[in-house]
Amino acid sequence: MxxxxxxxxxxxxxxxxxxxxxxxxxxxxxxxxxxxxxxxxxxxxxxxxxxxxxxxxxxxxSASRLELFESGRYLRSRRAGPADRKVTAVEVLSRYGGAFLEDLLEAGLARLPDDANGRPG
Incomplete structure (x- = not known):
């Protein structure tokens, strides 16, 4: 990052x-x-x-109060529905990288990458 x-x-x-x-x-x-x-x-x-x-x-x-939500193929900065799974900033950083996390917060929504290792292409 x-x-x-x-x-x-x-x-x-x-x-x-x-x-x-x-x-x-x-x-x-x-x-x-x-x-x-x-x-x-x-x-x-x-x-x-x-x-x-x-x-x-x-x-x-790890001390952030930031709440992110996974729903299907998307991560959001706000809950969209009751089935959304809450994830932490550290989880997003670890799975998708710092650029992805920053882009998600800037846009409020990001599509999860399709590649096998979880990193954006």
Missing amino acids: KFWQLVSVCRDEPELMERLAGGSEWNEYLEWFRDFARLVRDGDRSRLDAELPTAACVHVL
């Missing part, structure tokens, strides 16, 4: 990014978050597009 994608996913829960202080190897990313507006203003692609360690993303997202 790219740094900017994690920030975007946490846009409604920015305090989650403070969890990066939980591992000394992640302190650099916390500093980037605290300076995010400047990184965007300066177009610092090396930091914004940096791939974060999966463990850091899981650590941050």
Whole structure:
């Protein structure tokens, strides 16, 4: 997951990014978050597009109150019906990747990938 994608996913829960202080190897990313507006203003692609360690993303997202719902071949950011299965942000990250999770939250709906490994094609 790219740094900017994690920030975007946490846009409604920015305090989650403070969890990066939980591992000394992640302190650099916390500093980037605290300076995010400047990184965007300066177009610092090396930091914004940096791939974060999966463990850091899981650590941050494991405290999220975000509710996502699986229904047939779709994931939604809101429940559509009583048969929808609730899934966590960590589950979506693990199964489909950070770009998929960010796109889902941006659009509110995403079609599940068809390929065997669960990753978008």
